[in-house]
Amino acid sequence: NIPYGNLFLCGALKMILADNEQKLKENLVSREEWMKGDKKGSCLFGQLPIFEDGDLVLYQSNAILRHVGRKHGAYGKNDCEASLIDMMNDSVEDLRLKYIKLIYQEYETGKEAYCKDLPNHLKPFESILSKSKSGFLVGDQISFADYNLFDLLLNNKVLCSASLDSFPTLKSYVDKIAARPKIKALLECENFKKLPINGNGKQ
């Protein structure tokens, strides 16, 4: 149950749910409705997305990812792996924050410099994945951090088209995840494709 009018912050969530064949009811909230203020006032921290799993109501996209990861075996096989996955996800989040800042605050003036600097932020992930036997960030199975990184890499491919060119491992990582049958189906689904990546239409 996710009220949100675009893909922003919920791409990874939809991918992990699709990959685990979980249904998702979506309540879309238009900008006009949001600006009225009632919905916003009812949100714990005044923000969307809201995620509901039975009686549990969650805010914060990464808390939602962790929750779904916990439920669907995408949080590592033991505590050690869980901690490493946390670390990976937090680093994806660091890059996502930079991406968000560019999109919403500095798109026209900052895009060139962002794309130029992007390799420095992709390098660590290239390095980690090139050492990974399974091809996933941690351990031998996909985790919520992988869906998150995958989603972010897709966004950055749109923003800086050549961004993955010098990162063969990241390139094949993206291809591999995109080829997972249920992910592939989601990416090709009309309703998913038509959602703008970001709320201000920039990408």
Place this chain on the structure above:
Amino acid sequence: MTHWQSGMSFVAATQFACKEGACMTHQKKRQVLYKERRASFCALHCLKQPSLPTLFCTMAPYTLTYFPVKGRCGALKMMLADNGQQLKENVVSIEEWMKGDLKGSCLFGQLPKFEDGDLVLYQSNAMLRHLGRKHGAYGKKDCEASLIDMMNDSVEDLRLKYIKLIYQEYETGKEAYCKDLPNHLKPFESILSKSKSGFLVGDQISFADYNLFDLLLNHKVLCSASLDSFPALKSYVDKIAARPKIKALLECENFKKLPINGNGKQ
């Protein structure tokens, strides 16, 4: 009894069968270790095997490598202290950091770095979650864990605003920040005022509580009247600060002397 001194922690010798003066096997090693601020190595070893001489001392279970600031490690230190855990600290000066070798060896080019045996972690919130998992500060069941995650992420949102102010906009932005701060504290006031236990989630303290507590202390320094209109937050801070091991940490010289932030602003 645990002391936090000079950024290292050691357990008072009286707790162990191997007394300081009598433990000749380790005395020389301990002298070296004290100099390197790693006395906890020996103390911990002695705790494990008080009557057996050995050839080497085991590592302290937790090691933190960070700059000489409280920064993103306040909550971590409080959680460790509250759980009677020792922490070995490698303090990195700015000069050393600027050389680049250590930075190059860090997975994402950043500190802090945390070690638990063979496990090496970066990202301060991953460290908090790791220790929360180990020390029963991550809720009693999955849905509590998810709520704690949500709370911590919201604390992190405010911490990011704080960090941006401190490092990028201190002179020009402080007044507006303090004026806007109540809007960000209100949700926490609301949550805590409804909490039976006085903690963010469930009936025991979680890593999100240590994180919020630490951030509130920072804000009391930055915007001195910030908690005045938030009675639940005020008593929350008082309650956590009064926990004996937290109180001891907060009163410890070496903790008190650490600047909150790397640029000296607060």
